[in-house]
Amino acid sequence: EASFDPKEHQHLRYNPLRDSWVLVSAHRMKRPWAGQVEKPPEKHVPRHDPRNPLCPGNTRANGELNPDYDSTFVFENDFPALQPHAPDPGSCEDPLFQSKAARGVCKVMCFHPWSDVTLPLMKKEEVVKVIDKWTELVEELGATYPWVQIFENKGAMMGCSNPHPHCQVWASNFLPNEPALSDRCQRAYHQKHGEPLLLHYAKQEAEKKERVVVESSDWLVVVPYWATWPYQTLLLPRRHILRIGDLTTAEREGLADIMKRLLTKYDNLFEVSFPYSMGWHGAPTGPHLKEDNSHWQLHAHYYPPLLRSASVKKFMVGYEMLAQEQRDLTPEQAAEKLRNLPEEHFKTRED
Amino acid sequence: EASFDPKEHQHLRYNPLRDSWVLVSAHRMKRPWAGQVEKPPEKHVPRHDPRNPLCPGNTRANGELNPDYDSTFVFENDFPALQPHAPDPGSCEDPLFQSKAARGVCKVMCFHPWSDVTLPLMKKEEVVKVIDKWTELVEELGATYPWVQIFENKGAMMGCSNPHPHCQVWASNFLPNEPALSDRCQRAYHQKHGEPLLLHYAKQEAEKKERVVVESSDWLVVVPYWATWPYQTLLLPRRHILRIGDLTTAEREGLADIMKRLLTKYDNLFEVSFPYSMGWHGAPTGPHLKEDNSHWQLHAHYYPPLLRSASVKKFMVGYEMLAQEQRDLTPEQAAEKLRNLPEEHFKTRED
Ligand SMILES: O=P(O)(O)O[C@H]1O[C@H](CO)[C@@H](O)[C@H](O)[C@H]1O
Ligand SMILES: O=P(O)(O)O[C@H]1O[C@H](CO)[C@@H](O)[C@H](O)[C@H]1O
Numbered sequence: 001e002a003s004f005d006p007k008e009h010q011h012l013r014y015n016p017l018r019d020s021w022v023l024v025s026a027h028r029m030k031r032p033w034a035g036q037v038e039k040p041p042e043k044h045v046p047r048h049d050p051r052n053p054l055c056p057g058n059t060r061a062n063g064e065l066n067p068d069y070d071s072t073f074v075f076e077n078d079f080p081a082l083q084p085h086a087p088d089p090g091s092c093e094d095p096l097f098q099s100k101a102a103r104g105v106c107k108v109m110c111f112h113p114w115s116d117v118t119l120p121l122m123k124k125e126e127v128v129k130v131i132d133k134w135t136e137l138v139e140e141l142g143a144t145y146p147w148v149q150i151f152e153n154k155g156a157m158m159g160c161s162n163p164h165p166h167c168q169v170w171a172s173n174f175l176p177n178e179p180a181l182s183d184r185c186q187r188a189y190h191q192k193h194g195e196p197l198l199l200h201y202a203k204q205e206a207e208k209k210e211r212v213v214v215e216s217s218d219w220l221v222v223v224p225y226w227a228t229w230p231y232q233t234l235l236l237p238r239r240h241i242l243r244i245g246d247l248t249t250a251e252r253e254g255l256a257d258i259m260k261r262l263l264t265k266y267d268n269l270f271e272v273s274f275p276y277s278m279g280w281h282g283a284p285t286g287p288h289l290k291e292d293n294s295h296w297q298l299h300a301h302y303y304p305p306l307l308r309s310a311s312v313k314k315f316m317v318g319y320e321m322l323a324q325e326q327r328d329l330t331p332e333q334a335a336e337k338l339r340n341l342p343e344e345h346f347k348t349r350e351d
Numbered sequence: 352e353a354s355f356d357p358k359e360h361q362h363l364r365y366n367p368l369r370d371s372w373v374l375v376s377a378h379r380m381k382r383p384w385a386g387q388v389e390k391p392p393e394k395h396v397p398r399h400d401p402r403n404p405l406c407p408g409n410t411r412a413n414g415e416l417n418p419d420y421d422s423t424f425v426f427e428n429d430f431p432a433l434q435p436h437a438p439d440p441g442s443c444e445d446p447l448f449q450s451k452a453a454r455g456v457c458k459v460m461c462f463h464p465w466s467d468v469t470l471p472l473m474k475k476e477e478v479v480k481v482i483d484k485w486t487e488l489v490e491e492l493g494a495t496y497p498w499v500q501i502f503e504n505k506g507a508m509m510g511c512s513n514p515h516p517h518c519q520v521w522a523s524n525f526l527p528n529e530p531a532l533s534d535r536c537q538r539a540y541h542q543k544h545g546e547p548l549l550l551h552y553a554k555q556e557a558e559k560k561e562r563v564v565v566e567s568s569d570w571l572v573v574v575p576y577w578a579t580w581p582y583q584t585l586l587l588p589r590r591h592i593l594r595i596g597d598l599t600t601a602e603r604e605g606l607a608d609i610m611k612r613l614l615t616k617y618d619n620l621f622e623v624s625f626p627y628s629m630g631w632h633g634a635p636t637g638p639h640l641k642e643d644n645s646h647w648q649l650h651a652h653y654y655p656p657l658l659r660s661a662s663v664k665k666f667m668v669g670y671e672m673l674a675q676e677q678r679d680l681t682p683e684q685a686a687e688k689l690r691n692l693p694e695e696h697f698k699t700r701e702d
Contacts, residue, residue, distance in 0.1 A: 002438050009437040012525065014449035020528040023432060023453055031430030032412065035512030039387075061383065079382030081374060081670070081677050086360040087353055095540070096552050097576055098365035102374055151669040159666025161386030168669065174363065176675035177371040189446070201447050225448055279673035303672050315510025318502040318519065319432070321654050322630030324527035326432050 006330045013331075015226035016189065016197060017182050022228050023326040026333065029308075037311040038157050041273055045116045045163045053078075054164035056113045070113050071126070072133045074169075077106035082172055104145060104172035109133060111165040118154070118165050118273055120263035121349045127256035131244075134280070135252075137169050139245050142285030145171035147179055150244075155275025157305055157313060179281055183296070190295030198297035202236045211335040214261045214343075218254040221262050223335040228325040230307045230314050231269065231334050233262065235300040242296050243282040265341045266304065276304035357681045364682075366577035367540065367548060368533050373579050374677040377684065380659075388662040389508050392624055396467045396514045405515035407464045422477070423484040424461040425520075431457035433523055455496060455523035460484060462516040469505070469516050469624055471614035472700045478607035482595075485631070486603075488520050490596050493636030496522035498530055506626025508656055508664060530632055534647070541646030549648035553587045562686040565612045565694075569605040572613050574686040579676040581658045581665050582620065582685050584613065586651040593634040593647050616692045617655065627655035 002009070010025040053060040056068045062078045082104030089099040111130050112122055119127060134150055141148045152167035153160040175183065189197040202220050205211055211222040213233055224234045235258070241247060247255065266274035283296035305313040307328065320326055353360075361376040404411040407419045413429045433455030440450040462481050463473055470478060485501055492499045503518035504511040526534065540548040553571050556562055562573040564584055575585045586609070592598060598606065617625035634647035656664040658679065671677055 004438040004440050006440070009440075010433060010453045011437065011440045012451040012453045014451075016447050016449075021451070021525075023527075025432035025453075028430055028432055033512070035510055036390075036507040079379055081376040081379055082361060086362065087355040089355050089357070089360075089362045094555065095544070096367050096548070096555065098367075100363040100365075100372070102361045102363045102376075147674070149670060149674045151673050153666075153669040156387040158668045159386055160668075161384075170670055170674070172674075174372075176374075178672075178674050193446070197447070204445065204447065277669045277672050279669070281673070301673060315504075317509045317511075318504040318628045318630070319500060319521055321529075321628050322502050322632070322652060323498070323500040323521070323523075323529050 007333065013226045015224075015228075016201075017185050017226075018178075019181070019185050021324060022226055023324055024330055025326055025328060026330045028326075028328040033308060033312055035312075035315075038313060040310060041155060041163075041275075047114045047116045049115060052115060052162065052164055054108075054110050054162055054166055055115060069110070071129050072112075073110040074107055074133065074137065077108050077168065080106035082106050082170055100174065102172065102174060104170060105141065106171075107137065107169045109137070109167050109169060111167070115164040117349060118263070118267075120260050120267055120345055121347065122165075122260075124253070124256050124260060127260060128252055131247075131252045131255055134169075135245050135247070138243065138282070138285070141169070141171035142243075142245075142289070144286050145173060146284050146286040146288055147172050147175050148285060149176065149179075149279060151277060151279035153277050155273065157275040158277050160275075175284055179284065182281060183284065186295040186297070196240060196295055196297045198236055198299055199240050202238060202297075206238070210332050213265065213335055213338045214258055216254050216258050218251050219258040221258060223331040223338070225331060227331045227334065228316075228327060229303045229305060230327065230329060231266070231304050231338065233302045233338075235259070235262065235302070237298055240294075241282075241298045242293055243285070243298060244280060246298070261343050262302070264343055264345045265338050266302075268341045268346050269338065270306060270310040271346050272306075272310035274304055275306065276302050278302045358684065364577045366575075366579075367552075368536050368577075369529075370532070370536050372675060373577055374675055375681055376677055376679060377681045379677075379679040384659060384663055386663075386666075389664060391661060392506060392514075392626075398465045398467045400466060403466060403513065403515055405459075405461050405513055405517055406466060420461070421464050422480050423463075425458055425484065425488065428457035428459050428519065433457050433521055451525065453523065453525060455521060456492065457522075458488065458520045460488070460518050460520060462518070466515040468700060469614070469618075471611050471618055471696055472698065473516070473611075475604070475607050475611060478611060479603055482598075482603045482606055485520075486596050486598070489594065489633070489636070492520070492522035493594075493596075493640070495637050496524060497635050497637040497639055498523050498526050499636060500527065500530075500630060502628060502630035504628050506624065508626040509628050511626075526635055530635065533632060534635065537646040537648070547591060547646055547648045549587055549650055550591050553589060553648075557589070561683050564616065564686055564689045565609055567605050567609055569602050570609040572609060574682040574689070576682060578682045578685065579667075579678055580654045580656060581678065581680060582617070582655050582689065584653045584689075586610070586613065586653070588649055591645075592649045593644055594636070594649060595631060595633055597649070612694050613653070615694055615696045616689050617653075619692045619697050620689065621657060621661040622697050623657075623661035625655055626657065627653050629653045 012021045088101040148171045213221045282298040283293035307314040439452040564572045633649040634644035658665040
């Protein structure tokens, strides 16, 4: 029998945050691609577009006027999936027809007054302002809501129609599936091993080095051992931190720096403004603020879809939807590629 | 407080096959769509394309020659994600770096010699041949492999590059995540309630009617109460059946008929060859053939991405990836739309 080579031999890897497995079949990268290619992103985005509802001074769909903001800007989503006062659906005896009330708020947050910048092209001080505002929103909404989900959909490929740099913040009166699962997994690990799962993991990865993309004294970015998306990464603080609000000023500055470095590498990979969905997971809030959540470690997930080039993405379909996620290159190959890319952005920002 | 209306008031619904929740926010359909639109599928597909590796008599990427087949045709995937003899990755002490051997086979199955037909446009006898071949493959591969996943990716939007009607069959030496979860859920329900989950569910839906799309004496198609994709459906036999191999000849004929009816409605919805991923779930095989699997009920899932029109799909991104799946119309609205569509295909097949 041949000796095992992860680049040649398919195998399964365990995701301890989701208690599930991913199929790694790196030899699949050899197959030719004749499938759908994505449209390249808009070449020229104007700095200010009078018809863009996210720009300073413009009117939004509901008739409200945006202020002439010069840093971040937060407003309530005009088409919120979660509203604060939805009535209760009532209960049903049958276990197969169960529903529950869902209440919450959805906010949109612009990162910058200009439409033609993205996080990696923003100044470090400007990114710090974004992190400060995230912190504020988690503290404000997390005072009552058990979960506050910060997420960014970037690029048309990720269902994002607006090139203006922005993210969303959805707070809910329930713990959604993904954080609920992650909570269970982190809690069980902590109970068994007496250490937070992701704290132990970060230490191991910092020593092993093979999956590290960028690192600093406070932060670490790796392609996780169990990554499902081709260039998926996990952003972790090195010390034990439950929530974004627990970061020191220096750690927020370090975070701005490491985000800029990671996102610059992402853009440089295929010389395109790299599409992704990203989001923060930290210990639950609201009623959970009073509980012991020491099994939690703050982290951000980046899920970018591109696989082969700026226009060929990974399709999570068929086998992935019905059976199990499958990836076509090893996490170590992805990390090496990203690590070796320059930290200077292929585009320069015009001020 | 207003009285609850599922079309107006967001709420959560429980998916008993995955032990998770979906957020239903039907009022979101009111928001305008300015995002990515998908390319319409190729207008004219030639019946026989000399360069298409799936057509009869053509040569494939690996140099093999397809026979001049006149019904279904099965061959080994030229770029398999699962191969029968991959070496074992070996074991690691650390619980955060766990891997396992993955072995299996990947087959491709053409449904018909012509590239310009799809299942709804095929004759009933031709669809019966597809079902017979599925049965044969599950019996053959399932003799040793614990899981045999039949799935069809249809349309470029679903990562499928080839218009020739075909599906794939991947058999593995492990129970993948999705069937493993479904097995756990069905088993727990059966233990608690003394009846198979999906058998009870089908009876309830057949009475309630509001989520039924098509039905016959042997089969039922519903938009499940917990559907996540806009027009997702669940295809169920009415009697207790563990695996596709347990169907009688009459039930296979009934299946061909109900599939044609469902898929015709799908195509008629936006007058386009409807993209989807579909697949079969039945009781596990191989070593599980000797176990009691009476908690299982055979079923097929259809996961179609289109939401608003032939070119606007639902993006499962951001909140969905990081927190929880969310849908923009109620399952009852989707079922009603599909139910009211004609059962005659908007296109006629030219023989
Ligand atoms: O096997 P194909 O058709 O080349 O590939 C397609 O289906 C596979 C199985 O669902 C997916 O892993 C691929 O991402 C998709 O492009
Ligand atoms: O809120 P948006 O940007 O209009 O919509 C986008 O993000 C949402 C949250 O991830 C998704 O539910 C939508 O499918 C997607 O198109």
